[in-house]
Amino acid sequence: MRKYLTLLFVLFLFQAPAQSVSNYLDEIRNNPAKLRAFFSQMPKGGDLHHHYSGSVYAETFIDYVVKNDYFVHRETLEVSKNKPSNDKEWTKFSSLKKEGQLAEYQFKILQKWxxxxxxxxxIPSDKKFFGTFSDFDVASKENIDSGLLELKHRAIKENVSYIETMLASIKCDRIDELSSQFDPKFQRILQQKDERNSQQLLDTLFSKLMEKNIVSCSDHFSENIVNRLHHSIHIDDDSFIMRYQTYTVRTFEASEVFKRLILAFDAASKNPLIVGVNILSPEDNEIAMRDYWLHMQMFKYCKNKYPTVKFSMHAGELTLGLVKPEELTWHINSAVRDAGANRIGHGVDIPYEANSYALLNYMKEKGIAIETNLFSNEFILKVKNGLHPITLYKEFNVPIVISSDDAGVLRTNLTEQYVLLASRYPEFSYDDIKKIIYNSINYSFIKEPSVKQQLLAKLNRDFIAFEKLITNIPHKRK
Structure with a gap:
């Protein structure tokens, strides 16, 4: 009896602070300032749907091009390392400074980037969002070290202990002769949705790519872009861990998409720092829509060729009106059932998917987490509040993680995503939110078990401290 009472007392000691925190969260759900203070201090685990270049704030990129005295076009605000033409509108940032116009142009570029x-x-919001990346590409590729350190320092201040960032697509020599040979064949197979022949053709192209020794490109990326950079700037420490995804780009023609996908899988199969693969660019792009089935076949092929590599996929980042209704019925289905994705990014069109209940049950059974990006979906797709399917995923117990997507472009952070979650969706209790945070580590692609355990242990300690902090706030009890 004494042991039983002791156990009850210990359980009470652990549950009482959590219940107090839960009560406090319910009291402040309609107070944005109090919610921001609450979630700023709450440990948030990891950010799993995270784009490197889109997460660095534009001010950092602007400081870089100004410091290095790049050229800027006075009318278009295009920025270039070298003067592209003799157009008199091109001028250096140093010249703008002498003319007393530097601050004005910095602000204009900030609005553009x-x-x-x-x-x-x-301009349509989705065009505005996706258009920024090509604009600041001139800077984002040049100072990756300082960009990653900015992300790390901001994460630590925000009580985020892990970031899994989509760093870059691996570049390699052009394959024009293979593209001219294979792309027409891919289009014929696409018209027939011939899975067997698609896998055979992909295998033939794979052999041709290996003959060109393209893996030397993935090895170079792995060693020089990831390993040396990661260790030279000391990203990992006791308070923070970063890992990387690489990706293909869905707006290229088929052979180029496949080449980059092979490079991504190859790099991820060899390097513990490269933990996963993805596919990027607007899902409603003309080529992306036309070749979506074919892209799923490519992932299926790579999954068989590199069975240990995990991958997430941007899928279902669509809504009614953006594309034809019939195009909303199958993208997530194909990503999880045909391609075999381990996580899904966005997944906004799930209510429109054919047999959506069966799909949701399948995701739950297979442990396929949904990466939810609330403000991103609101800005790009105009999907928020009850239109957003996050509560549908919750109802079917699909693992949910909350992510920031492109915090720099969107001028937001991970804290704000939790503020939106708590204020818009009272269905999510404190325990639900806490589970989401643990999901961000448990459903990460981290390869080293010791690293995952380190992050989970830190999360345990941080939550004990956080719940003690909130419990001591003098507030009115209900």
């Missing part, structure tokens, strides 16, 4: 002051009228 992010959604700051966006008016929701001049």
């Amino acid at each position: 992010s959604i700051k002051d966006y008016d929701h009228i001049s």
Whole structure:
């Protein structure tokens, strides 16, 4: 009896703070300032749907091009390392400074390279968002070290202990002769949705690519872009861990998409720092829509060729009106059932998917987590509040993680995503939110068990401290 009472007392000691925190969260759900203070201090585990270049704030990229005195076009605001033409509108940032116009142009570029002051009228929001990446590409590739350190320091201040960032697509020599040979064949197979022949053709192209020794490109990326960079700037420490995904780009023609996908899988199969593979760019792009089935066949092929490599896929980042209704019925299904994705990014069109209940049950049974990006979905797709399917995923017990997507472009952070979650969806209790945070480590692609255990142990300690902190806040009890 005494042991039983002791056990009850110990359980009470652990549950009482959590219950107090839960009560406090319910009290402040309609107070954005109090929610931000709460979630700023709450440990948030990991950020799993995270783009490196889109997460660095534009001010950092602007400082870089100004410091290195790049050229800027006075009218278009295009920035270039070298003067592209004799157009008199091209000038150096140093010249703007002498003319007293530097601050004005910095602010204009800030508005172009992010959604700051966006008016929701001049250009569609999705075009505005995706257009920023090519604009600041001139800077994002040049100072990756300082960009990653910025992300690390901001994460630590925000009580985020892990980031799994989509760093870059691996470049390699052009394969024009193979593209001219294989792309027409891929299109014929695509018309027939011939799975067997698609796998055979992919295997033939794979052999041709191996003859060109393209893996030397993935080895170079792995060693010089990831290993040396990661260790030289000391990213990992007791308070923070970072790992990387690489990816293919769905807006290229088929052979190039496949080449980059092979490079990504090859790199991820060899390097413990490269933990996963993805596919990027607007899902509603003309080529992306046309070749979506074929891209799923490519992932299926790579999954068989590299069975240890995990991958997440941008899938279902679509909504009614953006594409034809019939195009909303199968992308997530194909990503999880045909391609075999381990996680899904966005997954917004799930209510429109054919046999969506069966699909949701399948995701639950297979442990396929959904990477939910609340503000990103609101800005790009105009999907928020009850239109967002996050509560549908919850109802079917699909593992959920909350992510920031492109915090720099969107001028947000991970804290704000939890503020939106708590304020918009009261169905999510404190325990639900806490589970989501643990999901961000448990469903990460981290390869080293010791690293995952290190992060989970830290999360345990941080939550004990956080719940003690909130319990001591003097607030009115219900």
